[in-house]
Amino acid sequence: MKLIAIDFDGTLLSDDGTISEENAAAIRKVQERGDIVAACSGRSLHDTRHILKKAGLDCPVITGNGAILFYSDQCILKLVIPDKVLDDMLPELEAQGYYYELYTNQGVYLLQKGRKRLESEMRSLHEKDETFSLEWAAGQIELQMRQYGIHYFRHYAELDLARLEVYKIFVLSFRPERLKQLRSRLGGRQDLSMTTSGRTKLEIAHAEASKGHALQFMARHLNIPMENTVAIGDNFNDLSMFEAAGTSIAMGNAEEKVKAQSTYVTKANHENGVAHALRKYILGENEGE
16 A cells, blocks of 8 residues: 655646646546545645545645645644744734735635735836736736635734634745745744745744655554655655655656655646656556657
8 A cells, every 4th residue: 555645736736726637537546546645735724625625536635734634534633833933923924014824724814905915016026127927926816815715814913813723824925035034034943844835935834844744644644654655746845745755756847956856757737747647656557658
């Protein structure tokens, strides 16, 4: 039996944010063989489950970059951000005018004025540099607004953060230097973890939260040796599971650093690269290549 952890954005998902029928069919075929396929995403639990349901897939779920782990509809791992981190982070994010989201047990909480913050940043960058794509930036904003299970809030002080069990703070900025500055200020802290799934994103969580840690936790829970685990991904937040897994497969569209640390490289996400990888490296099918 193998345990196969598959990233979502840039990996399993097509560019429109859905799972293609070819990818879904390959996953079902692997499951029918007796292997376990886990969705392993930085997205929220609610959003991840919604996407799987639309594709007709039933899988264990690792979300929030390893903060939450569900197996057979049972939560077997929950790493909530400590109160001290929230007390320090949220006032700073507000004071500095960052766009941020809170991932909670009730879904994703977005600032009511969050869209305006991003659109203002987008327009400002385009005014200074006409090569900055307004169409691309607007598309990135829409991706955030289309998440499943969204709630809006005016100010974090109005939220019952203890009850909501915040497990991830997602920060988005079209100014990479702003994210670099924030990351630098937080770099010395031992009570949180930071990762990214793209140059415009910074993702903050519990110190022990990572896809690699979650993969190891699930493998122990299922008594599957790490040499029988497989990780498929495309970005920097996938590196921890690449380091932990017995076999790692990078997408054709993956970051070069991710490809360099992989066992194999498959086709791009828009070419059904996950299906190709599962057929070739898991099922051992010859696709005539």
